Amino acid sequence: MYRYDTYDQKIVDERVAQFREQTRRYLAGELTDDEFRPLRLQNGLYIQRHAPMLRVAVPYGLLASRQVRQLAHIARTYDKGYAHITTRQNVQFNWPALEAVPEILAGLASVEMHAIQTSGACIRNITSDPFAGVAGDEHIDPRPWCEVLRQWSTFHPEFAFLPRKFKIAVNGAAEDRAVIQCHDIGLELKRDAAGEIGFRVLVGGGMGRTPIIGEEISDFVPWQHIITYCEAILRVYNRYGRRDNLYKARIKILVKSLGIAEFKRQVEEEWVFGKNGPNTLTEAEVARVAGHFTTPAYASLPADDAGYVSQRAANPAFAAWTRRNVLAHKVPGYAVVVLSLKNPARAPGDVTAEQLDLVADWADAHSFGEVRATHEQNLVLADVRQSELFAVWEKARAAGLATPTFGLLTDLICCPGGDFCALANAKSIPIANAIQARFDDLDYLYDIGDIELNISGCMNSCGHHHVGHIGILGVDKNGEEWYQVSLGGSQGNHTSIGKVIGRSFAAAEMPGVIAKIIDVYLAQRQAGERFIETVRRTGLEPFKLGVYGDAAVKERKQNA
């Protein structure tokens, strides 16, 4: 993975010094709350319900074991002993004291980490495929390109105060695992007819209160020009994006109001001036960065390890875990392991300091010292030998990290919601845990199969509810917490925005509502059909009927 050179290190060290000084001035009363807010936000520091919340950048989700240990140390020393993996592959701490943040940042800098631009109206952490480099369907490794873009966007002087936040995601495989269609810029690596690398560029996607799927602005930007092309997009957005209304300030609104054709015209008119200029990428720079993402020293192994085959046959619990949480690796004899953070006893995505330390040890022992964070709020060991899976499973199970439900109903995405977040309409964690408690029968979960359930505590959609096969959104009705349910959302290559099924529900009703939805699916599904495929085929009607009953649906129709 990428290692800092003296330049990279200096930039994060100087950031620590800068923020230390800003915090000092704030505490001395030289900066007002309003003045300090954008400064701390650009360092990932929110003031939340109980305490400040610090978001640490995990560029494209990649972590080295010593970085994981540092996160554990921070959780233990400055927080309440745990951290939270976010839907943008970052890590959040919910309880640090403001005064301690400069020290925390210094600790992060000591392991080549930072919290730069993890929040605020600037270019945010660049996200990518958590299986980059190991997935069988990958054409081009996205990680070097993410790193090149990370460096370009870090403290970009022209784009530090955009109309609103700006999120870029990069994918390089047949299947989109980076939600590129719901990003301000989504980049899909591809090759042209001559075999040259370039990017299909999507723009104007996003969730929030107005979910929009990104549109294609270019079907191929050659790799040399990707920075100048992004700069052109950013400059048009910085100049013409709306600044009068926070809810209309994302680039998606500008793209919609101009239309993609006119937006593209403006971008390409701007691009003429930057194209072929100094920001044009060089082969040397790409090679330098790509040199950090070399193939690890894989052993040459049989495709099926005999011991692994017999361990699976002998141990049904291990077999169940491997069926869900162990994924194919492009190298024979290796496997990708998902360490589940969906233990029903904890908030989805939460991980304790002790667990982080253990994960770091397992990474060193079994996975070339690397860990990945996924936007679905799990951790991944990407390079485990099949022959070591049993040992990893036993350790993970003892540590509560082997919930064998990857990709199933209870492997849900969930934002921090009302328990932590000052913007929430409703709590989301208790809903997640109640659904997990209701669906605790593994055989039943396996029978239901692949399904994505996403929960957000408000319209900001941090929990990706718009693209959940089942989406749950916290709403406020006269000061009470209610939940709206949508169906048919989806991420990946067939990204779609879910549709609301009807009136919202009280918290206590939610597990029952989900059970009814699942019953409809099981009754309706055709052989081999996944939940989302059934919803697409049947539409929402049978589900509405199952949830609200015949009478309610008829009545609504009459009133409509």
Place this chain on the structure above:
Amino acid sequence: MPKLIKNGQLVDDDARILVLDETQAPEELTLAAGPVFVPFAVWQAHKGQLSGRAGLGVWLDSHEDVAELVPDLDSISAVALNFPKFTDGRAYSSAALLRTRYGFTGEIRAIGDVMRDQFFFMQRCGFDTLQPKAGKYSDAQLEEALASLKDFSTPYQAAVDQPEPLFRRAARAA
């Protein structure tokens, strides 16, 4: 006399920033003597007279397009770009455009909600003159604030102050 930062130094400056209130029409204005930045509307209305006047600059608000100044740039020695709020980042693009696309070599001054925490970015985008928000800093504090110009010693990207990105400026070890 108030102080501001020009090319990295503290200097005295008493240029006024002329702000029209709603009752004043740009056409009916008579300008008192002394260095002054006039709003773009006043410049447009009085170009003929104002052109070449000593100590005259033009200021643009963040929504005003610098391209409109281009035909006049030869007769303007200073342009000020306003930050109505420091989170309004449009003037960074305006300054960069003035310097790069339109080749303006005169003074570009940051005015409005200007604080030391933006100095670094401003200077990178081509501002040579930084006029902090009135009353924000004592002379001593402004002296201290000069340090913010050097918050980062070696930035990654190309910008006005360093037209080449780091990967062209330095041989970085693989």
